[in-house]
Amino acid sequence: MGNWIVQKVKSLEIFSFIRRGKSTAYRSDPNHPENRSPDESTTTTNIEQIPTPKSVLMPTTTDSSVTNPTVETTNSQIEVTVTPSNNCSDFYLACRNNKIEEVKNSLEKIERQQIDRVEPNGSTTLHAASYHGHAEIVELLLEAGADRTIRNKYDNLPFDEAKNDEIKNLFFRIPTSSRLVSDTGATEWQLIDDDDILEKAVEERQIIKSLYDSISIATMFERIEKNYIGKSLAHFDRIEHIKRFFRRAIEEKDPVWIIKAYTAETDFYKVFNKEMAGGANKYQHERRYIIALLSHHPKLDEFSYIGMSYRVMQMSDDDLRKYQDGCSLMTKSLLSSSIEEKLAALFLYRQELARKESGETDRLKSDGTKIKLWVMCTYEIKHRRTALYIENSSQYVMESEILIMPYTVFKVKKIEPVKRPELSDEHFTNIELEECDQYLNI
Structure with a gap:
C-alpha cells in the first residue's frame, strides 16, 4: 500500500497545482515585478492601471443531472494598498535575495503588517520568496503569519507565483489537520426526524437573520473582536494572527477578513466549531454575529455557491448504520468542503500516508x-x-474550499459502499446528500 499511496498523493498534488496554474504565462513577462530590478519600482498609478484578469477557475461538476454550479463573481479592479514610498523595503529585498539570517533577525523586530506590505512594484515578501524559489524564506514568512491571500499586480496569490512544486507544497496544511478530513460526524451533523430538524433549522436561521437586521455591522464586528476573540480565545495558539485579521475586519467593516481568520491553521476554527456544535452559551451572541455576517453581509453575495462539494470523514460501522436513505440531517457548525472530489481525496490520502x-x-x-x-x-x-x-480568500487556496453554513438541512439520497484497493479498509462509503427546500422560509 505504501508505494501506491505515495504515488496517489503525488498525482493528486500535481492535479491541484495544474488546477491553480493560471500564473504560468506571467512568469516570463519582462515587466513582472520579480523580473525587474527593485529600483525600477512600479508606481501606485501604474499598478492601478493594470486590468484585473478574468478568473479562469470556474467550479466544475461531473454530474450531468445537476444544474451547473454557479458562483456569483465580480470583475472589480485589484485592490492593493501600496506604500507611498517608491523604494522597496529592506525586509522585502532580504526576502527576495534569500538573505536568511537577515530575514530571521528582522522577523524578531518588525511589526506584523510589514510582512504583508505591498511594495511599490506591486509585490510582497511572500510573492518574492515564492517566485524566486527561496524555500526557507517562504517557511519563515508562513510561520510568522504572512497573509497568503494578498494579490500582486497580476491578480496572483503567492501560491500561484511559486517557482516549483517544492515551494507549492509549503503552502499545504499539515496532513494531520482535521480541516477537510473529520474523524466523526458528531460535531458536524445533527440527525433528527424530518419535522424536528426543519423546525430547528428555521428557528436558528430566524434568530441569526434577526440579529443581522437589528444590530449594526460595526457593532457586530466590535463585539466579536472585543468579547470572543479578545476574551474567550485570548490564550489559544496563534491568537495574535487572528486578532490581526479581526482588527482589519473592524477597520474595513469587511467580512472577508473573517474568512481569512477562519481558514488560517489556528485554534480559532476548531474552538468555534466545537462550541457551535455543542451549543455553548457563553459568547453565543458573538458566534451568531459571525454566522450572521457570513450568511447575510452583501459583500459576500459574490461568493455565493450552488453546486456540488465534497468532504471526507471517518465513521464507525455503528455510526454509519444510523444513516439511511431518505433521512435528514442538519449542519451544526461551519462545514469545510472542497469544490473538487479529487482534492477531498487528496487530503484523505495525505492523512493516511502521514499516519x-x-x-x-x-x-x-x-x-x-x-x-x-x-x-x-x-x-x-x-x-x-x-x-x-x-x-x-482562503489562507489555503489549494483546498478550493466551499464553506457550508450552519443550520443547513440535507436529505440523504444514497449510501453506497465502494471498493478502494489503495486503502486498507474493507470498503469506502459514499454518502450523497441533497439540500432540502422546506426550511427556507425566511
Whole structure:
C-alpha cells in the first residue's frame, strides 16, 4: 500500500497545482515585478492601471443531472494598498535575495503588517520568496503569519507565483489537520426526524437573520473582536494572527477578513466549531454575529455557491448504520468542503500516508475489522448563501474550499459502499446528500 499511496498523493498534488496554474504565462513577462530590478519600482498609478484578469477557475461538476454550479463573481479592479514610498523595503529585498539570517533577525523586530506590505512594484515578501524559489524564506514568512491571500499586480496569490512544486507544497496544511478530513460526524451533523430538524433549522436561521437586521455591522464586528476573540480565545495558539485579521475586519467593516481568520491553521476554527456544535452559551451572541455576517453581509453575495462539494470523514460501522436513505440531517457548525472530489481525496490520502509513515497502526475490533472507515460525503447545494466559494480568500487556496453554513438541512439520497484497493479498509462509503427546500422560509 505504501508505494501506491505515495504515488496517489503525488498525482493528486500535481492535479491541484495544474488546477491553480493560471500564473504560468506571467512568469516570463519582462515587466513582472520579480523580473525587474527593485529600483525600477512600479508606481501606485501604474499598478492601478493594470486590468484585473478574468478568473479562469470556474467550479466544475461531473454530474450531468445537476444544474451547473454557479458562483456569483465580480470583475472589480485589484485592490492593493501600496506604500507611498517608491523604494522597496529592506525586509522585502532580504526576502527576495534569500538573505536568511537577515530575514530571521528582522522577523524578531518588525511589526506584523510589514510582512504583508505591498511594495511599490506591486509585490510582497511572500510573492518574492515564492517566485524566486527561496524555500526557507517562504517557511519563515508562513510561520510568522504572512497573509497568503494578498494579490500582486497580476491578480496572483503567492501560491500561484511559486517557482516549483517544492515551494507549492509549503503552502499545504499539515496532513494531520482535521480541516477537510473529520474523524466523526458528531460535531458536524445533527440527525433528527424530518419535522424536528426543519423546525430547528428555521428557528436558528430566524434568530441569526434577526440579529443581522437589528444590530449594526460595526457593532457586530466590535463585539466579536472585543468579547470572543479578545476574551474567550485570548490564550489559544496563534491568537495574535487572528486578532490581526479581526482588527482589519473592524477597520474595513469587511467580512472577508473573517474568512481569512477562519481558514488560517489556528485554534480559532476548531474552538468555534466545537462550541457551535455543542451549543455553548457563553459568547453565543458573538458566534451568531459571525454566522450572521457570513450568511447575510452583501459583500459576500459574490461568493455565493450552488453546486456540488465534497468532504471526507471517518465513521464507525455503528455510526454509519444510523444513516439511511431518505433521512435528514442538519449542519451544526461551519462545514469545510472542497469544490473538487479529487482534492477531498487528496487530503484523505495525505492523512493516511502521514499516519503510516509515523508508524501508527489501525485500531481494530475483536474480529479484526477496522473500528472506523472512510466516508466521502457529496453535498448538493441548491440555494443562495447556503455556501460560500472561498478559494481565493482562503489562507489555503489549494483546498478550493466551499464553506457550508450552519443550520443547513440535507436529505440523504444514497449510501453506497465502494471498493478502494489503495486503502486498507474493507470498503469506502459514499454518502450523497441533497439540500432540502422546506426550511427556507425566511
